[in-house]
Amino acid sequence: MITTDGQCVAAFIFGTTVGVLVQRSRWCNTAALRDAMLFKSYRNTKALLVAMIILTIGFTTMMTFGNGNPMRFDVGINQFIGLFLFGIGMVFAGACTVSSWVKTGEGNIGALWALLFLIVGLFFSSLMWSFTFWPLAGQTMTGQPSAAGLQFGWADALTLQRDTGIPAVVFGLIQAAALFGLYRLILRRERATLEAERKAGASTSQSTTATQGAASKPAPSPVVPT
Amino acid sequence: MDFFKKSLDPIVALAIIAIFDIFLFQIVGAWTVGGGETMIAGLFVKSLIGAKAMNRIPFWHMVFKPTWAYWKIYISLGMGFGALVSAILSKEFYWRVPKHLSEWVMITIGGLLMGIGIRLSFVCNVSTFLGLTPEMNLGGYLAVSGLVVGSWVGTWVYKKILEA
Numbered sequence: 001m002i003t004t005d006g007q008c009v010a011a012f013i014f015g016t017t018v019g020v021l022v023q024r025s026r027w028c029n030t031a032a033l034r035d036a037m038l039f040k041s042y043r044n045t046k047a048l049l050v051a052m053i054i055l056t057i058g059f060t061t062m063m064t065f066g067n068g069n070p071m072r073f074d075v076g077i078n079q080f081i082g083l084f085l086f087g088i089g090m091v092f093a094g095a096c097t098v099s100s101w102v103k104t105g106e107g108n109i110g111a112l113w114a115l116l117f118l119i120v121g122l123f124f125s126s127l128m129w130s131f132t133f134w135p136l137a138g139q140t141m142t143g144q145p146s147a148a149g150l151q152f153g154w155a156d157a158l159t160l161q162r163d164t165g166i167p168a169v170v171f172g173l174i175q176a177a178a179l180f181g182l183y184r185l186i187l188r189r190e191r192a193t194l195e196a197e198r199k200a201g202a203s204t205s206q207s208t209t210a211t212q213g214a215a216s217k218p219a220p221s222p223v224v225p226t
Numbered sequence: 227m228d229f230f231k232k233s234l235d236p237i238v239a240l241a242i243i244a245i246f247d248i249f250l251f252q253i254v255g256a257w258t259v260g261g262g263e264t265m266i267a268g269l270f271v272k273s274l275i276g277a278k279a280m281n282r283i284p285f286w287h288m289v290f291k292p293t294w295a296y297w298k299i300y301i302s303l304g305m306g307f308g309a310l311v312s313a314i315l316s317k318e319f320y321w322r323v324p325k326h327l328s329e330w331v332m333i334t335i336g337g338l339l340m341g342i343g344i345r346l347s348f349v350c351n352v353s354t355f356l357g358l359t360p361e362m363n364l365g366g367y368l369a370v371s372g373l374v375v376g377s378w379v380g381t382w383v384y385k386k387i388l389e390a
Contacts, residue, residue, distance in 0.1 A: 018301070021239040023313055044236055060362065068252055080371055089336040093336025106320075
């Protein structure tokens, strides 16, 4: 069992590693979604999918044998609404939780400003919350499904394993395969775009050559009426 | 050091982070940022208004008692520290300040929405994509759906603003 100090040290080492790697790679979760939607650019999306594939296999393998520390909290419609607001916010701010820390480390005052207001938003919305209540419905955070509170209880790879008797890693492999399918779809789309650009470039250069060729021919003598 | 002279492929970076995250998952839990930021918010406000006033707020009394001994804080601080060291070593550290008022407004609204979203859902984007979903938690699928729809709406609004 690791001590509290040990947990904090491990977290700091992990965070520092993440800070260095994200700074060097310029990875950004906001860009992974925004750039895919706006520019059809998937550089960050592919990296996110690769991480999700590795983590799905890693976490579900560990969970199969009762290892790891999966998150346990009430699941409800508040996850959808909260992340919906978060999604709008991260596009507006141009940074997610990771890139706001990383950009702040690089000297970006805008990212620091986003962090400050994230803290302000966190604090003011915390005033609306108590342990058993969430703002849209009363007495919902009981760990049990509740239609009135739009809560669904708790379900993950462990509950799937418990309820079906099938090892969690089997479900993990199915999810990883689905994520890999999405990754391949992106690769195919990128290849198709490149191909289309190459063809467009080739036809443009052909027409340019033709135009240049026509221009290089001696101009026909003007027909002068005699 | 060559590492700080060239940029790194994000796929390689995220694959390395994912492998480290599996070890962190075994020691304490999966990578998350929202939890640490929540605690930082609590500690920050507690330093301003005092412990007595803070204890009157149910959330900070019953759910998140502000303490420096919360491991998730150190992930956030570590990310900032790591990025600072990396930016200095790669000579990429310099002050960048948004030039237009509209940028400040967008960042302020964006920051507030992110904070409200984290508190409402109890998760952030990192724990959504790289924590809950790999654990196959139902909350992860709900959060991913919300985040994708929210980003789409945000992108649409952002595009309209840019066009205007």
